Amino acid sequence: MTSHPDVFFLPAAGGEQRLCLFHAPSSAFQGAPRGKLLYVHPFAEEMNKSRRMAALACRALAEAGHAVLQIDLRGCGDSSADFGDAGWADWQADVRLGLAELDRRVPGAPLWLWGLRAGCLLAAADWGRPVNHLFWQPMTNGKLALQQFLRLKLAAEMASGASKGLMDQMKAELAAGRPVEIAGYRLGPSLAAGLEAAKLAPAGTAGRVEWLEVSTREDATLTPVNEQAVKAWQDAGWSVQAQIVQGPGFWATSEIELAPALIARTVEALS
Structure with missing residues (x-):
């Protein structure tokens, strides 16, 4: 049976709060967590369109033995402040806040920053520690x-x-x-x-990058711009695996849509 995430408010600067959901590794998984992930959501309405996909992916990763923390950034979702009051530095501080909470709950275990769309731009920074990256449909610029x-x-x-x-x-x-x-x-x-x-440029200690995109075309390939970005990460010493799987652009569709192949490939890549 799938366990429900731990939903809580994380105290932030200025007496504010950030809504968080923590997905613990499934009790059916034996041993130490395979990894721990902090999910960095996309920009504005894309966050709402992607909530269902993110929730299903978190559940699948937890069942595969990973710990996942979702955090609503300042001014987003049910976190404090208005979207118009948030700044990029606020969101960077929220990522650090999420990383600290993830460390508290899951000492050790390989660390992944998982970004979707513009969330990848926020995740791709030097956080002063070894970090792997899971990029979903990354925006490079x-x-x-x-x-x-x-x-x-x-x-x-x-x-x-x-x-x-x-x-x-x-x-x-x-x-x-x-x-x-x-x-x-x-x-x-x-x-x-x-x-x-912001730019999707390599920073900090080199680690792993799982670069995953979706397309409804079976013969889809990375754009030249994204190919150049992948090469830049590889040239900086990162181990990059890039792949396109079948699925809709769920972050922008008029109705809530899902890309099951993206979730399956994500679990496979990290496990």
Whole structure:
């Protein structure tokens, strides 16, 4: 029988709290945990679209003998603060907070930072310790990630003809230190600047990278940009395994969709 995760609020700076879910290794698994993972969720609405996939993957990893901690970053989900008040540095601090809690609950065991989409950009940093990376559909460039998010407002305004010059206007507002409203989210200048500057570049002690993408095409291959990114990690001494499996882009579909092959490949890769 699958056990339920431990749901709790983790104290954060300024009297705030971060919602966390801890998935302990299955009691059916004998021995020390195979590994421990901190899940770094994607940006804005992609987090909500991906919740079901993340939950199923956490359950599968726990059944395979891994410990997994999910954390809602500042201003996201049920954690303290508003999305518009969060900054990139706040999210980096939350990752450190999650790592400390994971260490407290699971001393030892190989450590993995598991990112989805823009969560990979946040995870790919030097955390002052050996870390392996599990990348799900990684975004390699934060500037492009920001542009894609800003384009959501362009698409919404296009029908009314109000989109002309809107991209430059939004960038000017952010540069002046003022937030902008996009698809129901208030994006603050600090978060926008941090995302824009982020790159999926190797940092810290070299370890393992499991790079997994999904596609509905059977003959899909990595884009040239992603191939270059993989090579950069390999050149820096990281052991990188990249693979594309069958599945929909669940983080962006209109209805909640699943990619079972991605979960199965993830468990196989880490076990």
